[in-house]
Amino acid sequence: MRTSFLFLFIILTIYAAQSQPIRDTGKPPVTNSAIRSWSPDKNVVMDYFQNQQFAEAIDYLQPAFAADSSNINTLSWLAYANYMNEDKQASEVCNLRILQLDSNNISALSYLVNLNKDDAHVIAMVYALRLIRLQPNKAAWWRTMGDLFRRSNEIDSAIIYHRHAYELAPTDSKNAVALGDALIEKKLYHQADSVLDAGLARDSMNLSLLRSRIHSAYLAQDFAAAIAPGEKIRQLNVPILNALTWLALSYYNLGKYPECVSTCEYMQYNGFDIESIYYYEARAYSKMKEYKKSNDLLAICLNKAISHTAEWYYNDLGSNFEELKDYKAAVAHYDTAYFLFKEPLMLYNCGRISETALKNPGLARKYFALYLKTAHPTSAEEKKAYNYVRSHWARRK
Template identity: 25%
Template structure:
């Protein structure tokens, strides 16, 4: 309905502007079939390039924008802006065009102009928040937008997430509560509120809201929050049952397995408790942990913090046997710590770990050479 009213208004305006020059039926057909590029070109052919007619320029700019021809849209909106510099809808369009083109600085500039003209413009603050390049800037504009429209779901959600990251759980919860009060069927906001309610000890509320949400859609995040709430309410059987559901779905993690271990312990099912305690440990160890420690040790070496590098390499070995770490330890003991006996030990461990003979041909050869050199220094020197 709104679309047809807009089209009717557009045709009426354009007819008044151009008299008998505009073919109303043709233009209407362009709009009905959403052929905005053809509509823009049609209007462009009717009006001269240097026209100062604001309504004509605005409609051409709009058609170009709707057709995705953003440079042409911006060109026409800029003409309007030059004639009417305080036209807020035009400034919004220019901000939108530049945002879509990735020109954040220009988009911000137009939005700031809008705020100068209207310091209570909710949409401008909301868009500025989305363009914020730091958490502080984003928070500033979200707070302002939320103060102007406390029930806007998008702003309430984004602002609550910022507060949640800052561990300001009560603020985050209250912001969502106001928005939810205005829209009791907004399940996105209710789901976002669940972890906050858990943090605030509102466990019965988590269960009640979670059960309502589960009737609409089975969501693993809701199950996770409900499982935690049951644990803190000391209903360990329901906690274990819910988290077993996640395990069966293959979406368990270190945290859910940990809660299962604790729940089975409280239920005095010690075999299961031990089983899930081991699973928790395994889940907490990544296949890449040794690699991460290798990278950390390398950084320490670059900083000449050799004792820290040694500790990081050895910590990596507790997670996984790694020929790379053995080799790096050999080099570290050899050249930086000046401990030839330990260097030989790790060079040998490197070779015993069966490194790839093709990919590590040079390292293998070098390790063998250093072992010979460090084991028989006199013999090497005579040669």
């Protein structure tokens, strides 16, 4: 069924390639015989490419294309320049034109795979299949097809193509990683480890192999096996967030809490200012009974987890509950607002309600005492509240 489907697409694609017009540049046709005989200088084109001047290269090549739209060299350069200039549609048109002239052009087929792999997996598969048929012993094309099946979430088919690529070129780490990752996705961890370990035996510091190996170990809950590849990544000093997170959690699950803390601090030092990392570190400190450090880190987590606009919401909730005469709920929301955002006026609100509505002088005294320690009034209204508390509650026992 799939073969028939792909074969149909091959026919349709060839037909589309043969009928697709080249982009209209908006320029009048060139008739001057001197221009018709002109051809671009390869050295000039290469200089443009080397200097990343792709728009200039396109302008340079357009007269040659207008003079001879069947010159494969000119089309290939235009295809590349447009691709690098992020005009994928123009690049696709050039590559389709090349296929009109040379249906077995490897470069054009390869570009067409890349141009369609994100948005049109099936069309990309058509071109990948043609590459496989043209060069059946080239592992890269089998790996390409496997990648396309993974993008389509067809993992079983991806494994078939990745396995064949690996069999063709087992020493190429790209094939080992691609097959290993597909096997991991199917939870075939032992098979993945066998492939990845063979690759690491040849190249023990390959980052891609190390990352896949720690991923497999972590998902399989073989936390001890995650340590060696994770530490090698640290050794290489190339911070990879996912891999180092798996390392930190593996240490935690093994009860190696100082090592978990060290890994989290390493990630923070390398710019990963992320809530979850502080949380893992806080949990490790808690296991080490260093509760003060754990609480400080949890406070950072709360600060990152809750938007500062939440203060407005808690304040408004408190105000609404006060209007509804649900004073305990009002105090609870003002108290939460202070706990999260340390705004002293929230303490004043708690004390005020405790004094006037709840008739609880002990609770009011607690809130007012903390308010006096933390308040720094600036506005007239804040100064009025501060002076009231200081004059009425500062000396109360």
